[in-house]
Amino acid sequence: MNVETRRLGLYGLLLGAGIFAPLVFPAYTSQVAVLWIMILFALTWDVMGGQMGYNSLGNILFFGAGMYISAVVQIGLYYDVGEYTSAFGAVKVDWTMSQYLTGIAVGLVAAAVISALLAVIFGWIVFGLRGPYFAIGTLGVAIAAGELVSAWEWVGAGGGISMPVYPGEPDDRSLIFYFLSLASAVATFVFLRWLYTTRFKLAINAIRDDEEKAEAMGIHTLRYKTVAWAVAAFFLGISGAIFGNMIGFIEPLEVAFPTVTFGIFMVVMSLLGGKGTIWGPVIGATLFHVIKEVTWTHLLGWQWVALGLLIIVNVVYFQQGLLGWAQDKWPELFGIVVEDRDRAADGSGGDDAGAARRAAE
Amino acid sequence: MLDNLSLLTIAPIFNVQLLLDGLFIGAIFALAAYGLALVWGVMNVKNLAQGDFVIMGGYIAFTLAEWGLHPIIGLPVAFVVMFAFGWIVYVLVIRRVIDRDLFTSLLATFGIAIVVQQVLNQIYGPEVKTAESGFEIRSILGNQVTVADIKLISFLLAGGLAAAIVVFMKRSRMGQAIRATAQDPRAAKIMGIDTDRVYAFTYSLNAAICGAAGVLITMIWVIQPFYGITHSIRSFVIVTAAGFGNLPGVIMAGLGLGVAEQYSGFVLGAEFQQATVVGLLVAVLVWRQIQQSRIRQVVQ
Amino acid sequence: MTPQIEVEGVSKSFGGVRANREISLSVPQGKITGMIGPNGSGKTTLFNSIVGYHPIDAGSIRFEGQEISKLRVPQIARLGLLRTFQQTRIYSKMDCMQNMLISLPHRNARWGSMFQAHPPEARERAERLLEFVGLYAKRKLISGDLSFGQQKLLEFAMALMNEPRVLLLDEPTAGINPTLINGLIDRLKRANEEFGITLFVIEHNMRVIMNLAERIYCLAHGELLAEGTPEEIQSDQRVIDAYLGAH
Numbered sequence: 001m002n003v004e005t006r007r008l009g010l011y012g013l014l015l016g017a018g019i020f021a022p023l024v025f026p027a028y029t030s031q032v033a034v035l036w037i038m039i040l041f042a043l044t045w046d047v048m049g050g051q052m053g054y055n056s057l058g059n060i061l062f063f064g065a066g067m068y069i070s071a072v073v074q075i076g077l078y079y080d081v082g083e084y085t086s087a088f089g090a091v092k093v094d095w096t097m098s099q100y101l102t103g104i105a106v107g108l109v110a111a112a113v114i115s116a117l118l119a120v121i122f123g124w125i126v127f128g129l130r131g132p133y134f135a136i137g138t139l140g141v142a143i144a145a146g147e148l149v150s151a152w153e154w155v156g157a158g159g160g161i162s163m164p165v166y167p168g169e170p171d172d173r174s175l176i177f178y179f180l181s182l183a184s185a186v187a188t189f190v191f192l193r194w195l196y197t198t199r200f201k202l203a204i205n206a207i208r209d210d211e212e213k214a215e216a217m218g219i220h221t222l223r224y225k226t227v228a229w230a231v232a233a234f235f236l237g238i239s240g241a242i243f244g245n246m247i248g249f250i251e252p253l254e255v256a257f258p259t260v261t262f263g264i265f266m267v268v269m270s271l272l273g274g275k276g277t278i279w280g281p282v283i284g285a286t287l288f289h290v291i292k293e294v295t296w297t298h299l300l301g302w303q304w305v306a307l308g309l310l311i312i313v314n315v316v317y318f319q320q321g322l323l324g325w326a327q328d329k330w331p332e333l334f335g336i337v338v339e340d341r342d343r344a345a346d347g348s349g350g351d352d353a354g355a356a357r358r359a360a361e
Numbered sequence: 362m363l364d365n366l367s368l369l370t371i372a373p374i375f376n377v378q379l380l381l382d383g384l385f386i387g388a389i390f391a392l393a394a395y396g397l398a399l400v401w402g403v404m405n406v407k408n409l410a411q412g413d414f415v416i417m418g419g420y421i422a423f424t425l426a427e428w429g430l431h432p433i434i435g436l437p438v439a440f441v442v443m444f445a446f447g448w449i450v451y452v453l454v455i456r457r458v459i460d461r462d463l464f465t466s467l468l469a470t471f472g473i474a475i476v477v478q479q480v481l482n483q484i485y486g487p488e489v490k491t492a493e494s495g496f497e498i499r500s501i502l503g504n505q506v507t508v509a510d511i512k513l514i515s516f517l518l519a520g521g522l523a524a525a526i527v528v529f530m531k532r533s534r535m536g537q538a539i540r541a542t543a544q545d546p547r548a549a550k551i552m553g554i555d556t557d558r559v560y561a562f563t564y565s566l567n568a569a570i571c572g573a574a575g576v577l578i579t580m581i582w583v584i585q586p587f588y589g590i591t592h593s594i595r596s597f598v599i600v601t602a603a604g605f606g607n608l609p610g611v612i613m614a615g616l617g618l619g620v621a622e623q624y625s626g627f628v629l630g631a632e633f634q635q636a637t638v639v640g641l642l643v644a645v646l647v648w649r650q651i652q653q654s655r656i657r658q659v660v661q
Numbered sequence: 662m663t664p665q666i667e668v669e670g671v672s673k674s675f676g677g678v679r680a681n682r683e684i685s686l687s688v689p690q691g692k693i694t695g696m697i698g699p700n701g702s703g704k705t706t707l708f709n710s711i712v713g714y715h716p717i718d719a720g721s722i723r724f725e726g727q728e729i730s731k732l733r734v735p736q737i738a739r740l741g742l743l744r745t746f747q748q749t750r751i752y753s754k755m756d757c758m759q760n761m762l763i764s765l766p767h768r769n770a771r772w773g774s775m776f777q778a779h780p781p782e783a784r785e786r787a788e789r790l791l792e793f794v795g796l797y798a799k800r801k802l803i804s805g806d807l808s809f810g811q812q813k814l815l816e817f818a819m820a821l822m823n824e825p826r827v828l829l830l831d832e833p834t835a836g837i838n839p840t841l842i843n844g845l846i847d848r849l850k851r852a853n854e855e856f857g858i859t860l861f862v863i864e865h866n867m868r869v870i871m872n873l874a875e876r877i878y879c880l881a882h883g884e885l886l887a888e889g890t891p892e893e894i895q896s897d898q899r900v901i902d903a904y905l906g907a908h
Contacts, residue, residue, distance in 0.1 A: 147636035209752035218738030308475030
C-alpha cells in the first residue's frame with residue numbers, strides 16, 4: 001500500500017466518520033456541527049496568520065458579515081427587511097419549504113461572494129499596516145463592525161434578527177445544517193489543500209518570511225495578500241450564514257461579531273495545532289473544541305479565565321503548536337531535509353559550499 | 362441626531378460643558394496612553410492589557426469605597442498594588458515574549474487582558490460601578506455649566522502624577538537607565554545596565570500608572586469588567602497618533618480624544634461612544650498609512 | 662553603449678544629513694559598473710533611491726529611458742531592475758528550491774498565474790542555477806540553516822532566476838571567506854557575459870572591484886568624487902585622499 005492510497009484511505013475514513021456521526025450519535029449532532037465550523041475557522045485564519053504571517057485579530061468580521069448578508073437575503077427575497085426586523089413578529093411570516101431552501105441557497109452564495117468583496121475593500125485599508133498594527137487594525141475594524149450593526153435599525157440593531165423558521169421536522173433541520181457545516185469545512189480543506197500546491201503558497205510563504213525581499217523581487221504582494229484574505233473571507237462568510245441559520249437568532253455583539261470568543265478561538269486553535277500547516281489547524285480545532293465541550297460547563301464561569309490562561313500558555317510556552325513540535329522532533333516524517341545526504345553523490349559545487357560553511361564556522 | 366447638532370449652535374454654552382468634560386476625561390486617557398508609550402518605546406511591547414490594568418485600578422478604588430474608605434486613597438494603593446501586579450506579570454509572561462516577534466507579545470497581552478476582565482467579572486459581576494467621592498458639584502456661568510469638584514481634582518492629580526513621572530524619568534538613576542535602554546538595549550547592557558530589571562520596572566511602572574488612571578476614572582466616570590478593551594484602544598489611538606517619543610503629542614491627543622468622545626456622545630448618542638473610539642483608531646491607522654506611502658514606506 | 666540607468670542630479674537628505682548631493686552617473690548596458698566610497702559616503706542610499714526604497718528630493722532616475730523615481734519597489738523590480746541586499750535576505754523558512762521557484766520573474770504575472778503549479782522547466786532552471794552557484798546539493802535544505810556565505814550565493818541565484826536586465830549588488834563579497842571570492846568574481850562575470858545581465862556593484866574590496874568593473878564611480882561625503890576606468894581611479898589622488906581620510 002503506497003503513501004497515496006494510505007492517504008486516500010485516511011481521508012475516506014474521516015469523511016465517513018463525519019457523515020455517519022450524526023446518525024450514530026444523534027444527541028451530539030449540533031456539537032459536532034460546531035466542530036466543523038471551528039475547523040473552518042482555524043483553517044481560514046491560518047491562510048493569513050500561519051502561511052502569510054499576517055496575524056489578523058478581526059477575521060470574525062467576515063463570519064458576522066456572512067451571517068447578516070445571508071439573513072438579509074433570505075428575508076429580503078420574500079419580505080421587506082426593515083418591516084420584518086422592526087415588527088418583530090408582528091408581520092406574519094410563513095416560509096414554504098421551497099422559499100426556505102431557495103433563501104438559504106441564495107443566502108449562502110451572497111454571503112460568500114460579498115464577504116470576499118468586503119475583504120478586498122478592507123484589505124485596501126489595512127494591508128499597508130504591518131505586524132502589530134495590522135493585528136490591532138483588524139481588531140478595530142471587527143469591533144467597529146459589531147458596533148455599527150448594533151446601531152443599524154434596518155437590520156434590527158442590537159435587538160437582532162430571528163432567522164426564518166424551518167418549515168419541516170426539527171430533526172431534519174439539524175441534519176441539514178450538520179451536513180452544510182460538514183460540507184463547508186470539507187470544501188475549505190480541499191480547496192486550501194489544492195491552493196497550497198500552487199505558486200500561491202510559495203508567494204504567501206515568501207511574504208511571511210521577508211515581505212521586503214518579496215517586494216524587491218517583484219512579487220505582487222498586495223495582490224497575493226488581497227486574494228489570501230478574500231479566500232478566508234469567502235469561506236468564513238459561508239460559515240457565518242450556516243451558523244446564523246443553525247442558531248436561529250442572530251444579534252451583533254455575542255453571535256455575529258464575537259471578537260473575544262470565536263474571534264480569538266480561531267487564533268488559539270491554529271496556534272495550538274501548529275500554524276502554517278494544513279493539518280495543524282484541523283487538529284488544533286478538534287482538540288480545542290473537544291476540551292471545551294467537555295470541561296466548559298464544569299468550570300462554572302471560570303472557563304473564560306481558563307481560555308485566557310490557555311492563550312498565554314500557548315503563545316509563551318508552546319508557540320510552535322502540536323504539529324510544529326512534531327516537525328521539530330521528527331522532521332523526516334514531514335519531508336524536511338536537515339542534512340544533505342546526497343552531497344557525496346554529486347560533487348558539483350560541493351567544495352565551494354563546504355568551504356563556505358567552514359568559513360562561517 | 363441633527364437636533365443635538367443644531368442645539369450646539371443655538372446654545373453655545375453646551376460646547377463649554379462638552380469641552381470641559383472632554384478635557385477632564387481626556388487627561389486620564391493621556392495618562393494611561395503615556396504608560397503605553399513607555400512600554401512601547403522602551404520594550405517594544407504593545408500591551409493590549411493596558412485598558413484592563415486601568416479597570417483593575419478602578420476596582421481597587423471601588424473596593425476601598427465599599428470598605429468605607431475614601432476612593433481617593435485608592436490612588437496610592439492602586440499605584441503600589443498595580444506596580445506589584447505588573448512585576449508578577451512581567452516575570453511570568455512578558456519576560457518570555459519580549460525577544461519574540463511582535464505578534465507573540467500582542468497575543469500574550471491579549472490573553473492577560475482576557476484573564477483580568479474575566480476574573481473581575483467573576484468577583485464583581487458585569488454591572489457598571491462607580492465610586493462616589495462625595496465632593497461638591499458647582500455650577501458656573503449662570504448655572505448652565507456644571508463642574509464636579511472631583512473632576513477638577515482628578516484633572517490636577519493626573520497632571521501632577523504625569524509631571525512626577527517625567528521628573529523621575531529625567532532625574533533618577535532608574536529613569537536614566539530606562540531612557541538609555543530605550544535608545545539602545547545592547548549598548549545599555551554592555552555599560553552594565555541590568556536591562557531585565559529595567560524592563561521589569563518599566564512594565565510595572567506602566568501598570569501602576571494605569572492603576573492610578575483607573576482610580577480617577579472610577580471617581581468621575583464608570584467602570585465595568587469589559588470596558589478594558591475600549592481603554593486599550595484609546596491608548597493605542599493616542600500613541601499611534603502622537604508617536605511614542607512625544608509627550609506633548611500624547612497629552613494633546615489624549616485631551617483631543619476626550620473632547621471628541623464627548624461630542625460624538627452628545628451628537629450621535631451614547632451608544633456610539635465605542636464606535637467612535639474604534640472609528641478613530643481605524644482613521645488614525647489609515648492616516649498614518651497614507652503618510653507613510655508618500656515616502657514609499659509601510660507602517661511597521 | 663547606451664546607458665541603461667541614468668541618474669541625474671539626485672539629492673537625498675535624511676533630516677539634516679545630506680546623504681546624496683546632486684549625483685549624476687550612468688550605467689551602460691551589458692557592462693559591469695562599480696561604485697566605491699568610504700563608509701557613509703552615500704552608496705547604499707543611492708542604491709535605495711534607484712530601486713524605489715525611498716523618494717528622492719531632487720533629480721531624475723531613468724531606467725531604459727523610463728522615469729522610475731516615482732515608482733515603488735515591486736514595480737521597479739518587475740521592470741527588470743533588481744537588487745540584492747547588503748545584509749543577505751532570503752526566505753529563511755523555505756527550502757532552497759522553494760526560494761528559487763518563487764523568484765521566477767513576476768513581470769508578466771497575471772491574476773490567474775498565482776494559482777498555477779510550477780512548470781517542470783522552472784524546476785530545471787532553478788536546479789541549473791543552483792548548480793551554477795554551487796548549491797545544488799543543498800537544494801532541499803531549509804535556507805535559513807545555510808551558512809552566511811551560502812545564503813549570499815542563494816540570494817544571487819534567486820536574483821538570476823528572476824531574469825533581471827540589471828542587477829544591483831550591494832557588497833556581494835562582504836562577509837564571504839576570502840578563498841571563495843575568486844569563485845564569486847568568476848560567477849559574476851559569467852552572469853554578465855552568459856546571461857547578458859548588466860551589473861552595478863557596490864564593493865569595499867578594492868581588489869574585487871578593480872578586477873570586475875570596467876568603469877568605477879567613487880562617492881565621498883554624498884558627492885560624486887571621481888569616475889573612470891579602474892586604472893584611472895586607482896591613480897586618482899582625490900580617491901586616495903578620501904580613503905585615507907585627508908580631505
